[in-house]
Amino acid sequence: MFLAPPEVKAEVFARLPESFRVRARRSRWVEQVRQGEPTDSFLEGPSFDREGNLYVVDIPYGRVFRVSPRGEWSLVAEYDGEPNGLKFHRDGRIFITDYRNGLMLLDPASGRDTPVLERPGIEPFKGLNDLVFAANGDLYFTDQGATGVHDPTGRLFRLRAGGQLETLLDNVPSPNGVVLNPEETILYLAVTRANCVWRVPLLRDGNLTRVGVFVQLSGGVGPDGLAMDEEGNLAVAHIGLGTVWLFSRLGEPLYRIRSAAGLGTSNLAYGGADRRTLYITDSLTGSILTARLPAPGRLM
Numbered sequence: 304m305f306l307a308p309p310e311v312k313a314e315v316f317a318r319l320p321e322s323f324r325v326r327a328r329r330s331r332w333v334e335q336v337r338q339g340e341p342t343d344s345f346l347e348g349p350s351f352d353r354e355g356n357l358y359v360v361d362i363p364y365g366r367v368f369r370v371s372p373r374g375e376w377s378l379v380a381e382y383d384g385e386p387n388g389l390k391f392h393r394d395g396r397i398f399i400t401d402y403r404n405g406l407m408l409l410d411p412a413s414g415r416d417t418p419v420l421e422r423p424g425i426e427p428f429k430g431l432n433d434l435v436f437a438a439n440g441d442l443y444f445t446d447q448g449a450t451g452v453h454d455p456t457g458r459l460f461r462l463r464a465g466g467q468l469e470t471l472l473d474n475v476p477s478p479n480g481v482v483l484n485p486e487e488t489i490l491y492l493a494v495t496r497a498n499c500v501w502r503v504p505l506l507r508d509g510n511l512t513r514v515g516v517f518v519q520l521s522g523g524v525g526p527d528g529l530a531m532d533e534e535g536n537l538a539v540a541h542i543g544l545g546t547v548w549l550f551s552r553l554g555e556p557l558y559r560i561r562s563a564a565g566l567g568t569s570n571l572a573y574g575g576a577d578r579r580t581l582y583i584t585d586s587l588t589g590s591i592l593t594a595r596l597p598a599p600g601r602l603m
Contacts, residue, residue, distance in 0.1 A: 305555060305556050307556075307559070308548075308549075308556040308557055308558050308559050309558055309559070310558070310559045310560070310561055311558050311559070311560045311561075311594050311595075311596070312560070312561050312563060312594070313547070313560050313561060313562055313563050313564075313581070313583055313592035313593060313594040314563050314592060314593055314594070315563055315564055315590050315591075315592055316374060316582065316590075316591045316592060316593040317370055317374035317376065317590070317591045318588070318589060318590050318591075319343075319344050319346065319368075319376065319589035319590070320376055323344070323366075323368070323376065323378065324343035324344055324589065325342075325343050325344065325363075325364050326343060328364070330342070330363035330364060332345075332362055332363040332385050332402070332403075333363045336363075337363075342363060343589065344361050344363070344364070344586075344589040345361060345362045345363050345569075345586045345587075346359045346360070346361055346368075346569070346584040346585075346586050346589060346590075346591070347359065347360050347361075347362055347386075347387055347388065347528075347569050347570050347584055347586060348360040348386065348387060348388045348389035348390075348399070348400075348433070348570060348584075349389075349528075349570055349571060349572040349582050349583075349584050349591070350389045350390050350391055350572055351391070351572060351574050351582075352369075352391060352395075352411075353391075353395065355372050355574070356369050356370065356371055356372070357369070357370040357572070357574065357582055357591070358370075358379070358389055358391075358397070358411075359389070359584055359591070360386035360387065360388070360389050360399065361386070362385050362386060362387055362402065363385065364381070365381055365382045365383055365384045365385060365386060366378060366380065366381045366386075367379040367380040367381075367386060367389065367397075367399070367409060367414075369411070370591060374591075379409075379411055379414055380409055380411075380414035380415075380416060381414070382414075382416045384401045384402075384403050384404045384407070384416070385401055385402035385403040385404075386399045386400075386401050386402075386407070387399075387400050387401065387402050387430075387431060387432050387433065388400040388431070388432055388433035388434045388444070388570075389409075390434050390435060390436055392436060392440070393436070393438075393440070396408060397409040397410075397411055398419070398434060398436075398442065399416070400431035400432055400433060400434045400444050400445070401431060402430040402431060402432070403430070404418065404421065405418060405419070405420050405421040405422060405427075405428050405431060406418075406419040406420040406421075406431060406434075406442075406444065406462070407419060420462065420468065423446075423460065423468060423470070428446050428448070429446050429447065429448025429449070429450060429456075429457065429458070430446065430447055430448035430449070431444060431445065431446055431447070432444075432445045432446070432447040432478065432479050432480075433445050433479060433480045433481050433493075433528065433570075434481065435481050435482050435483055435490075437483060437487055438487060439464055440464030441461055441462065441463055441464055442461070442462040442464075443459065443460070443461050443462075443471075443481050443483070443490060444459075444460050444462070444481070445457065445458070445459055445460075445475075445478035445479060445480075445481050445492070446458040446459075446460060446478065447477055447478050447479055447495075450475070450476055450477050450478075450496070451476050451477045451495075451496035451497075452476045452477075452496050452497055453476075454476070455474050455475060455476040456473060456474065456475075457472075457473075457474075457475035457476060457477055457478040458470055458471075458472060458473045458475065458478065459471045459472040459475060459478055459481070459490075459492060459503070461509075469509075471503075471511055472492075472503070472511070472514070475492070475494055475501075476494060476496045476497045477494055477495040477496035477497065477525070478492055478493070478494060478495075479492075479493040479494070479495045479525075479526065479527050479528070480492075480493035480526065480527055480528040480529035480539075480540070480570065481493070481529065482529040482530060482531045482537070483531065484531060484535050484552070485531065485533060485534075485535055487505070488504065488505055489502060489503065489504055489505065490503040490505055491503070491517060491529055491531070491537055493525070493526035493527060493528070493529050493539065494525070494526070495524065495525035495526060495527060495542075496525060497525070498519070498520045498521060498522075498523075498525040498526070499516050499517075499518060499519045499520060499525075499526070500516070500517045500518045500520075500526055500529070500537070500539060501514060501515065501516060501517060502514070502515055502516070502517035517537075517550075517554055518537075518539070518548075518550055518554050520539075520541060520548070522541075522543075522544050523541050523542060523543030523544030523545075523546070523566070524541075524542045524543030524544075525541070525542065525543070526539045526540065526541055526542075527540045527541070527542040527568070527569045527570055528540040528569060528570025528571050528584075529571075530571045530572055530573055530581065532573060532578065532579075532596075533578070534552070535551075535552035536549055536550065536551055536552065536557060537549070537550045537551075537552070538550075538571055538573075538581060540568045540569055540570050540571050540583065540584075541568060542566070542567060542568055542569050542586070543566055543567075544566060544568070545561060545562040545564075545565060545566040545567070545568055545585075546559055546560065546561060546562065546568060547559075547560040547562075547568055547571060547581065547583055547594070548560075549596070558596070560581065560583070560594045562583070562585055562592060563592060564585040564588045564590040564592060565585050565587045565588040565590070566587065567584075567585045567586040567587030567588060568583055568584075568585055568586075568592075569584050569585070569586040570583070570584045570586075571583045571584070579595065579596050579597075580593055580594070580595050580596070581593065581594045581596060
């Protein structure tokens with residue numbers, strides 16, 4: 304156990320404008336996941352383009368938004384789906400893990416979505432969640448669905464740059480956020496319903512070995528999105544607790560970042576010129592938060 308780390312308060316950077324908040328329309332995702340609770344949006348999947356614009360998805364209403372560095376919102380796409388995670392390929396293409404439709408490709412200019420992988424075989428995906436690219440173009444993504452401790456059958460996939468799909472794990476109780484360390488020798492996997500983050504070592508031949516728990520959390524709902532800085536420190540969005548934790552590469556808690564908006568801290572991405580600012584989606588309030596972190600030499 305460790306002492307409570309120092310706290311940093313996240314400030315509201317931008318809120319979803321009222322004109323984009325859905326008040327009357329029904330959503331199957333809201334009925335099933337939110338149990339019908341009034342939900343005007345549910346933001347997730349923050350990712351930056353080369354111009355410094357932040358892209359986020361809105362799961363229940365199939366929307367993708369672009370937020371400028373000044374906090375101005377624009378609708379990039381709206382389609383019949385449930386986009387959950389979003390990442391930019393190094394060539395500028397946008398890939399989306401869609402809870403309903405599988406792996407998608409989005410053209411930001413036209414807003415057109417194209418299926419990339421709708422199912423891994425004969426049976427469909429359980430419900431894709433998040434994704435991360437390796438430097439060589441390999442894509443790692445999670446298949447969460449409604450899995451949990453009661454049903455530990457969530458999956459971690461790798462789609463090779465050449466098109467080969469591999470199942471890396473099929474025993475995860477709710478796989479969620481996923482990120483690689485700077486050396487790309489370890490993959491970190493948020494396991495929401497078990498309230499922990501797994502450490503997944505990657506061998507040179509691509510196989511896995513000695514998968515274990517990196518950090519065990521408590522409270523809230525569990526870890527959701529993950530982000531990694533250049534020093535190998537892991538940021539964990541703890542949804543239901545209104546918190547982002549920053550852990551060292553050894554698993555020591557460095558900072559607790561508290562939301563200024565609500566408890567729905569769902570995902571996060573590093574931004575800014577020096578990538579020392581965390582941009583955090585607070586899904587339940589339709590907000591994007593920012594937290595400025597100290598320089599590497601000033602971390603605990």
